[in-house]
Amino acid sequence: ASVDNGGPTIFDKIIAREIPSTIIYEDDKVLAFRDINPQAPVHVLLIPKFRDGLTQLGKAESRHAEILGHLLYAAKVVAEKEGIVDGFRVVINNGPEACQSVYHLHLHILGGRQMKWPPG
Numbered sequence: 061a062s063v064d065n066g067g068p069t070i071f072d073k074i075i076a077r078e079i080p081s082t083i084i085y086e087d088d089k090v091l092a093f094r095d096i097n098p099q100a101p102v103h104v105l106l107i108p109k110f111r112d113g114l115t116q117l118g119k120a121e122s123r124h125a126e127i128l129g130h131l132l133y134a135a136k137v138v139a140e141k142e143g144i145v146d147g148f149r150v151v152i153n154n155g156p157e158a159c160q161s162v163y164h165l166h167l168h169i170l171g172g173r174q175m176k177w178p179p180g
């Protein structure tokens with residue numbers, strides 16, 4: 061659903077391996093897998109395994125600070141694994157106006173081509 065109803069999303073099924081995805085990195089707290097509709101040669105989604113109310117960044121509470129920091133560090137680890145650590149972009153779409161479509165917080169990690177700025 062492209063509204064934030066606080067409920068399960070397709071990403072829960074990816075975490076549970078109920079639907080297939082190409083997982084490229086995982087630890088006890090986060091999972092990274094290739095976007096099904098890539099917008100760059102490398103396009104990885106990085107998500108917390110335990111959503112804990114974190115449907116979007118705008119819903120973050122102070123208790124989420126640790127996982128938010130961990131996600132940002134994991135983004136660097138993913139970029140390194142993907143060979144794009146010298147040039148990559150991390151994007152978080154928050155809410156309808158930013159085109160968020162899955163309401164389970166996720167970082168887009170994009171690279172492998174020249175990026176444009178502003179993104180539009």
Ligand code: 5GP
Nearest residue numbers: 070081093094095096097153159160161162
């Ligand atoms: P958003 O628009 O919410 O920031 O990003 C959601 C992303 O999830 C989109 O880039 C979309 O392509 C990706 N996505 C949606 N459904 C699936 C799926 O079932 N598998 C994978 N790997 N990616 C998905």
